[in-house]
Amino acid sequence: MAKDPAFKKQDENRGTEIADYWPLFSLILVSLLAGVAIAVSTRGDMIAGMHYAMGFFLCVFALLKLFHPTAFADGFEMYDLLAKRSRLYGYLYPVIELILGLGFLSMLFPQVVYAATILILGFGAIGVISALRRGLDINCPCMGSILDVPLSTVTLTEDLGMVVMAIIMWSMRL
Template sequence: MSDSATKLGDETRGETLADYWPLISLIGGAALAAWAIADGFSSVDMRTFMHAYMGVFLLVFALLKIFNLSGFQDGFVMYDLLAKRVKAYGYAYPFIELALAIMYLNFIAPNFTYWATVVVFGFGAIGVVIALRQGLDINCPCMGSVLSVPLSTVTLTEDIGMLVMALILLFV
């Protein structure tokens, strides 16, 4: 575990907006791109916007992880329940996100895509909750090793946000 992966002893870490600026920028950029994509279909409705948003968001975050697969896997295995037991899952996860991104952007097998999102992000959220309860202080591998954002309730919110959006798309 490298110094860039853990930040033990920094008690102010994750307490300021600046700590989350890379994440906020990516979320905002994904929302703007989703709006532009949805608007390109002549009218922005919630379903089209959510598909575009989830597709762009997952694409960006998958690529951040793929830039340094082993760095991502090293952090991911510290809190993800499946990656702790099956090392290959840590390497496969960014490609699962990438596949989901393409499926959202192309409206491929929507019901399968929604259920897969619920399973992947629901399971991921459980691992984040356990890590947060244990007080694990690591850089969130959700942004790969490219950007430094602490694993926190923001990470949990991302997982739950993806899960909720998939459920909305599934049942509305």
């Protein structure tokens, strides 16, 4: 039986080229452009554009994880502090991410969505920091099985970037 890609012997050069991250950059760019397009078409403001961009980003990331939930859970439990204790959380995380994305897109209960985003992704960032400090070399499961790069500062930047955006949106709504 073949092992999961998260556990395969890794190429030393994996994740060293900017082209290795093209799927991630394209997802970010498309999410931002879609967010701006909808904000412009609905005469929304910057907060609306941020809501839509975060919503698209989180929904697409969730979808990519849902393509291969077992592979995602295998990789996620290697570094996420809660997934290490509960495999169920590894399976639920893409659904939680999808719910957050839909929350941003719908703009329903924004304070709850901001707080949940800050809590969940902030806690996730702690696990990434811990794994990076330990020198853990695994595939980043953040985009499911599409991205073949190591868990790295890119993952940390993704988590912290969304936390910062949630904090900005929350503060702008106060």
